[in-house]
Every structure is written in C-alpha cells, then in structure tokens.
Amino acid sequence: MTKQRPIAIDIQKVVKRFGDFTALKEVSVSIGDNEFFTLLGPSGCGKTTLLRMIAGFEDVTAGAIFLYDQEIAKLPPNKRPINTVFQNYALFPTMSVLENVGFGLEMQGKSRAEARRQAGEMLELVQLSQFAHRKPSQLSGGQQQRVALARALAPKPRVLLLDEPLSALDMKLRKSMQLELKHIQRETGITFIFVTHDQEEALTMSDRIAVMSAGEVQQLGTARDIYENPRNMFVADFIGDTNLLEVSVDKIENGRATCHLGGGHELTCDPVAGVDTGARVHLSVRPERLFLSSEPEEVESLRGRVVENIFIGTDITTILDLGVGPQFRVRASNSDRGNLRVFEPGQNVFVNMERGAARLLVD
C-alpha cells in the first residue's frame, strides 16, 4: 500500500461474540483503495465472520468499520455499496443467468431494459454471453462461479467480497480462475477482499495478506513479506514449507543473534524485536534457502547426515538428521542442474544457509 492511497475499508478493533464464544478478538485492518486484499487462515478462524460483518450480515459486537471514512456498522446490507461472491454462489435458481446478473442493477433503480443491457456487458467480461438465457443449474461449477462474480460486479460496488469462491473448483480451473480474478480486479479497479484457507492461492493473488488464526490477525503484509519474514510460529508453519528448530538465544551483539540448538550446533541470525538473550524460541528456515555440500561453504552451516532423497519433478528434497530436533528438509531445484549435487543416504554433509535465511520467531 502506497502512502497516498485512500483507505477503502477500515476495520477498527472489531470484536465479534456468538454467545460466550469470541469469534473475533479486536481485529484491526486497513484495506487500501484498489487493493487485492486476502484474509488467509485455517477453517474456523473467523474469516467468513469478518467478511459478513463488512457486508452487513452480522452485527459488530464492539469496534467500528469504515467505508471510505463513513462508519457503516449500522447500515443494512442493501445500503452498503459492497457486494459479495458467496461461498456456494447463492445464484437465484428461478432466474436466468441474465436476470441474476441484472438483479442488483434493477434493485438500484435502473429500468429492466437498462439492467439487462449492462448485465449483458458483464456477461461478456466473464465470457458467458452464450449462456445468458440458461438457468444457473444448467451451468458447470466454474461457469456458475463466473456468474456469481458477474452478478456481484455488475452494480459496480466500491468493494467486492469473495468468500472462498474457488474452493469448489478443480485444481486446473482454480489456477486459471485465480489469474482471471486478478486480471478482473486490475481491469475494474474495484477493491477486492478475498477469503481463502489456501496459502498458495493467497500468495499468488494478493497485494497484501492478513494471516488469521483463532479470531486474531497474526501478521499483515505483502506475500513476500509474510513468506520471508514470518513473525511467529503460526505464520511460519502455515505459509509454505519450513524447518522449525527450537533454539536458545545465547547473545545478541553487533546486530547478530547467536543461538544454539543442542548437539553442538550453533548459528547466528538477525535479531527480532521481542526475542531477548536467554529466550528459548523457534527458528524458521525455508528448505529452498539452503544448499548441501561436503565442505562448509557459508559462514552459517550445520552438519547432518542424509536420510533420504525425494524426487518430485521440479525439486529434490533431501531429508537430513541433524542429531537434534526433528528431521530437517533441504530443497534443491531440479532446474539448477549444473550445481545440483545429490548426496546418497548415510553420507555426512554440511547444510549451508545464506545470510537472512534463518528467522527467529516470536512464539
């Protein structure tokens, strides 16, 4: 988010309770105008609840929600210039595809003819013109998904909410829809708030991501930021693949933290706020940021013994035993042919890490 960009949706200390169960605990997030923003988290963490509060289907227990500086928590859903693509689409089964897409326009007061005309244009955008007069049930899942998208976009909302819109599609369709959604978002300039539990999907599509768990935002940042600088155990573990090592911080000086992880292993890494000398915390090291060699080649390296090599086409993952902690994974790209050295099981090797590959986590 650049500094000048206005804030489209500002969620301020929003709390949601269902009876005595707290689904959201003081969530604060600002979503920029024109942003592709993703709420990412495991099932049950409160993503849908937050989205429904923005749409107006749930009351706000405490806190405030602003839409371009206007407090909207008290507005009913039909008075909010926000549309939703529902998880199961909720297409109106008694209406044709064209009527579905034109519904919002008609409810905004446009004439039936005008609504139909604009709905027709919307269908062109999602390439469904030839199905305009079919009933939703006569379409495939992917086509229904695009109708739901067209229906929500047609009234030109200021913000579009999408609740796991791709989760019912098969892998291939999903990948192509991810790109199409991203493309449509750029084309229309509408702010998207996208909900998913799929971290890969979130990384692929989003300008920024809020990683949620148990009703709280664990980390907020760009895909890169969250992947490379996870703040805590949950984020490091949830996003991508990582090695988590339990370490003790021995000393912090000259901008480096020295840690040991037992078994005689020691390494240094960047200190982070909230982790002090003497702390027992976790260290995250992404498998692809490491490489193996028979002699140490970087300042930071660990000794280990190869347990197994796993070939998965694009990559080779080597599983190592460091003599301490859980098994350790190192991934090498198969495209890196010239440099790729595969060590046999049982061989003793050095695991080299570039500076910045290891990251201390606040638990």
Place this chain on the structure above:
Amino acid sequence: MQTGAARFDFPGFKVLTFLCLFILYAPLLVVTVYSFNDSRSITTWGGFSLRWYVDVFTGPDSAKFQSAAFNSFSIALIAATVATAIATSAALAMVRGGRFKLRTATFGLISLPILVPEIVTAVAMLIFFNAIGFTRGYTSILIAHIAFCIPFAYLPISARMQGIEGVYEQAAMDLYAGRAQAFRRVLLPMMMPGIISGFLLAFIISLDDFIITNFVKGAGIETLPTAIFGSVKQGLRPNIMAISTMLLVFSTVIVTLSWLVSRIDRTK
C-alpha cells in the same frame, strides 16, 4: 414406495397386494359404477343413465346440496388461502431463523395436529367455541378449518424450503433489495411450488372434512360431507352416489395436481 418390484418378490406378495388394492378400490368402483345406474335400486343394475346426476342439480334435494356445496367450496377456498398464508409465514420464519435452538421443536409443534385423532380435535374445538360463547355456524366452521388446515399447508411448503437457506435472501439484500423485494423477487418464486401444493392439499382436506365440521357447525348449516351424511341417514338414494363420484373425481384431480406441482424443482 416405488421401489423395484423384484425386491418384494416373495411368494404371496402379489396376492396380498391385489387383495389390499381390491379392498381399497372396490367400494369406490361400485359407487362410481352405480352412480350411472338407471334403476332406483342401489344394488341391481338397470342400464346406463345420467339421471342421478341430473337429479343432484334439479331433483327435490338439489337446493340442499347446492347450498351445502357453496358452503363447502367457499369455506375450503378461504380456509386454504388463510392457512397457506400462515404456513408460508411460518416457513419463512424458519428460513430466516437459520438453525435456531427450537427449530425442530417448532417444526414438530406445527405438524403435530396431523397426528392428533380428529375426534379429539373436534371435541376440543367444540369446547373452545362453547367456552368463549361463540355462536356456531359458518364462521365457526371456517375458523376450525383454517386451524386444522395449517399443518397440511405447512408440510409441502416446509419440504420445499429444505434447500432454501437464508443465504438467498442475504444475496438479494447484498444486491440492494429491501426485505420485501427479496421476498417477492427471490424467496416467493422459490417457495411457489410448495405454496401451491400446500394450498391444494389444505383445500382438499377442508372440502373433505366431516368429523370436526359436524361438531362445530351448529344447526341449520351443512357442508357437502355433512349433507351427504344427513341424506344417507334417511336412506341410501343413488343421487348420493352421483355426488360422491363427483367429489371423488374432483379430489383426485386436486390431489394429483398438488403432487405434480410439488415435484417441480425450482432450485434445480
């Protein structure tokens, strides 16, 4: 019910089935056939004739039957309409309420009267009207019919609503529809087959009712079933068979219609 016949292919099953069907339909068949009997007797066949049908409309009893028919049809129409409106509101409340705690209990409470023996309901209603000092007549029949028609109207409607979640109304409101528009444009069309089916069922149940009507009707007013019963008590005349046959055909048409409408799947 229409399970593959092969599964029930044990010896004697066919015989049993035909016996049941015979017991069920033979009397109806006899009534229908003898309504076209030219003879005055109700047991000996005297050739084909429509005289008893003519008799129903022009004979000595025609005035009585016409006013009874008017009462029956007008009560059935009003009772079915009001009961369907109430049942629709109840079903709508269920959709809007989502999975609230008393959902099952509420459903049971609305449907339970179907299982209560009709005689018990009849006595209860009679006591009720007496207790509040309500003069028995057309209005008391109407009120009673509305009451016992509600569960019958509710059943097909709620069956239709199984697939209709609150999310459709939410989707409509998300697209700028007010509550009334969401109901009229989205929910009502989805509920419509159930509503029509419920209406037809309630209509036929009301038209057909004897026990409750007989208890709450008071003197000097008859519906078709009570008029027929009254006539039969004075001796069985073939014109009764003609009326019964007409009622039978009418009911069959309505029930078939109700069944056909309930099968239209507008969520698909």
